[in-house]
Amino acid sequence: MTVSDPVVEDVVATISRTATEIRQGLIGRRGTVDEENPSGETQAEADVWADELLSDRVAGIDGVGQYASEERADVVACGDDPATSSAYAVAVDPLDGSSNLKSNNAMGTIFGVYDAALPARGDTLVAAGYVLYGPITTLVLATDETVSEYELTGGERTLIERDVTLPAEPVVYGFGGRVPDWPDDFREYAREIESELKLRYGGALIGDVNQVLTYGGTFGYPALQSRPTGKLRLQFEGNPIGYVVERAGGRSSNGSQSLLTVDPDDLHDRTPVHVGNDDLIERLEAALA
Numbered sequence: 001m002t003v004s005d006p007v008v009e010d011v012v013a014t015i016s017r018t019a020t021e022i023r024q025g026l027i028g029r030r031g032t033v034d035e036e037n038p039s040g041e042t043q044a045e046a047d048v049w050a051d052e053l054l055s056d057r058v059a060g061i062d063g064v065g066q067y068a069s070e071e072r073a074d075v076v077a078c079g080d081d082p083a084t085s086s087a088y089a090v091a092v093d094p095l096d097g098s099s100n101l102k103s104n105n106a107m108g109t110i111f112g113v114y115d116a117a118l119p120a121r122g123d124t125l126v127a128a129g130y131v132l133y134g135p136i137t138t139l140v141l142a143t144d145e146t147v148s149e150y151e152l153t154g155g156e157r158t159l160i161e162r163d164v165t166l167p168a169e170p171v172v173y174g175f176g177g178r179v180p181d182w183p184d185d186f187r188e189y190a191r192e193i194e195s196e197l198k199l200r201y202g203g204a205l206i207g208d209v210n211q212v213l214t215y216g217g218t219f220g221y222p223a224l225q226s227r228p229t230g231k232l233r234l235q236f237e238g239n240p241i242g243y244v245v246e247r248a249g250g251r252s253s254n255g256s257q258s259l260l261t262v263d264p265d266d267l268h269d270r271t272p273v274h275v276g277n278d279d280l281i282e283r284l285e286a287a288l289a
């Protein structure tokens, strides 16, 4: 199944092909480099390498005017300015959860295609998705039309499910951050959820969100006492994941409003991220109000 917008289709096909290379190239790139990304995190060799591969390929697509990534400070201008033309801006987290490289656990690549110049609100996304490097490589893609899941083999995508929707009955939850660092109101809410759902937390946003999309439930990386704006990045993680989950019939929140309605100040803004079944996000927002 191809996407009707040819530029979006080109972006998705390019990321699918590149993801297959990224997966193969992880072998031998499990070490760290002596650098930090713009969020102050130590970069893995694979983070830097995946960003270079993606920027080379995505920035060359006709109709893409900006490329930005969690691994580089500034937006790369690579075509017409999305602020004044019909060109799109593509934002990626090249290797989400790369600290899982050391323990050989799940990781992913996240992308968002914005119909606006970066940094942009999530409600300007025209497509977003992620590749999950699990036992098999899958792509979850959300567009205006639908959310679909594909298997990736040799860069080709095979449709597995055309209309992915969040199961109505929630089953799993995963919350990031250390419990003593959680604000009291979030801790009270989490205690309730722990007694209702089953814990699934693997330390890579993509792996944990895919559990929620598969079984129903909620993922949260809340505001912390030590870090009131949370850990995850709005442009590269919060918005694309919020878009996927909302399109699949769930909700997203920064604690008080949909992630897709948050006005960004900076390309690398952080935000608390909560996604999942409607009633769980409603309860979360009520608990934090």
Ligand code: F6P
Pocket: 096, 097, 098, 099, 176, 177, 203, 204, 205, 206, 221, 231, 232
């Ligand atoms: O990209 C940041 C990230 O690796 C996410 O993929 C993940 O959800 C989170 O950090 C895990 O953080 P922690 O190690 O605090 O659980």
Ligand code: MN
Pocket: 093, 095, 096, 097, 205, 237
């Ligand atoms: Mn990430």
